[in-house]
Amino acid sequence: MLKLYTNISFLTDANRSKVFPLLFDLHYVKSEQLCDFYELTDTISDCDIVVLPIDYGSFFKNQKAFQRLLTEAQKYKKPIWLYTAGDFGFTVHIPNSYNFRLGGFHSKLSDNTFVMPSFINDPFETALKTSFSVLRKTEQPRIGFVGHAKTGIIKYMKSYLSHFKLRFKYIVKSTYFDKQSFYPSGIKRAQYLNTLKRSENLQTNFILRNNYRAGAKDQKAKARTTTEFYNNIFDNLYTFCIRGVGNFSVRFYETLAVGRIPILLNTDCRLPLSNLIDWNKHTVILDASSKVSLEQQILQFHEAKSNEELAEIQKNNRLLWETHLRRHSYFIKVHDIFVEQLKLEHA
Known part of the structure; x- marks a missing residue:
C-alpha cells in the first residue's frame, strides 16, 4: 500500500480534466481495483509520495500552492510524482521527482520519466x-x-501553420511543453x-x-x-x-x-x-x-x-x-515498482 499526499483543494469539478490520472481514479471514481494499492492521506509526514494534484503547467501557475507543496515534500524528503499533460509533455527538473507523460523522445527522457499508455475503453x-x-x-x-x-501542398501548409502556432505558444510560455521539430x-x-x-x-x-x-x-x-x-x-x-x-x-x-x-x-x-x-x-x-x-x-x-x-x-x-x-492495471504495476524501490532505499 502506497500512501499519497496532495493538495486536495485542487481536486474540483472544474479541474477534472487536468487531474493526475491516478488521483482522478482515487478521488472521483474511487476505483475498487486500486484501493488495495493506494490511499490518500492528509498528513504529509505519513505519506510515501507527494503528488502534484493537477498537470504541471496548470499547477505551476498557482505559484503559492506550487511552492508550498514542493517545500513540504523537500522538508520531509518525499519523492514527487507529477503529470505533464498533452501530446508533447514537458521535461521538469525538480529533484527527486518522477514525471508521468504520454510521449516524448526516448533518447532525451530521464530514467525518472514514466510513459503512460493512452488509456482507452475496452x-x-x-x-x-x-x-x-x-x-x-x-x-x-x-x-x-x-x-x-x-x-x-495544402495539407503541408496547414500542418506547418499548426506547428508555427505551437512554436509561438512555446516562445511566450502561454503553455508548457517540450519543443519539437516540425513533423507533419x-x-x-x-x-x-x-x-x-x-x-x-x-x-x-x-x-x-x-x-x-x-x-x-x-x-x-x-x-x-x-x-x-x-x-x-x-x-x-x-x-x-x-x-x-x-x-x-x-x-x-x-x-x-x-x-x-x-x-x-x-x-x-x-x-x-x-x-x-x-x-x-x-x-x-x-x-x-x-x-x-x-x-x-x-x-x-x-x-x-x-x-x-x-x-x-x-x-x-x-x-x-x-x-x-488498462488504467488501473498500469498504476498497479507502477505501485509494485515503487514499493520495491522504497524497500531498497530503506534497506
Whole structure:
C-alpha cells in the first residue's frame, strides 16, 4: 500500500480534466481495483509520495500552492510524482521527482520519466460486436489501417501553420511543453502507407481519411467510424502504427486491446513499463533508418513465426493490455515498482 499526499483543494469539478490520472481514479471514481494499492492521506509526514494534484503547467501557475507543496515534500524528503499533460509533455527538473507523460523522445527522457499508455475503453465492450479470437497466419502478412493520412501542398501548409502556432505558444510560455521539430504526421503517415501499399508481398487493407475520424461530428457518425476503425483492426493480423502530433501512437494501444499485432514505426519512442515488458515479443518495431526496407522488416517477422506462434502473440497482446495497460492495471504495476524501490532505499 502506497500512501499519497496532495493538495486536495485542487481536486474540483472544474479541474477534472487536468487531474493526475491516478488521483482522478482515487478521488472521483474511487476505483475498487486500486484501493488495495493506494490511499490518500492528509498528513504529509505519513505519506510515501507527494503528488502534484493537477498537470504541471496548470499547477505551476498557482505559484503559492506550487511552492508550498514542493517545500513540504523537500522538508520531509518525499519523492514527487507529477503529470505533464498533452501530446508533447514537458521535461521538469525538480529533484527527486518522477514525471508521468504520454510521449516524448526516448533518447532525451530521464530514467525518472514514466510513459503512460493512452488509456482507452475496452473495444470489445464499446465497439466490436464480437468476442476476442485469433486470426490464422496467411501467406502474405495482412496489414490494416484506418485513419487520417493525406499528402499535398495544402495539407503541408496547414500542418506547418499548426506547428508555427505551437512554436509561438512555446516562445511566450502561454503553455508548457517540450519543443519539437516540425513533423507533419498526416503526410508522413500517408507516405509510409503508400509505400507499403505498393508492395506485391503485403496484403494491405487501408482506409485513408482526409480528416480526423472522417470529419464525424454527431454521435451517430462517431459511433459508425469508431466501429469501422476497430473492425479493421480486428480483421487484420497487423495494424500499422505511427506517431501523431505527439511522439506516441494511440492506435498502438488500440491494436493491443483488440489482440492484434502492432507494426510500430520507431520514431525514438519510449514505450510504457519497458523494464517489465519485452516489447519485441508483442510488436513489430520498424527502423526507418535501416538499410533493410520496411517491407522486408515486416516479412522477416512474419515469415519467422508459425501459425501457433502468431496465435500466441495475439493472445498475449490482449492479456498484456488487460494486465499492464488498462488504467488501473498500469498504476498497479507502477505501485509494485515503487514499493520495491522504497524497500531498497530503506534497506
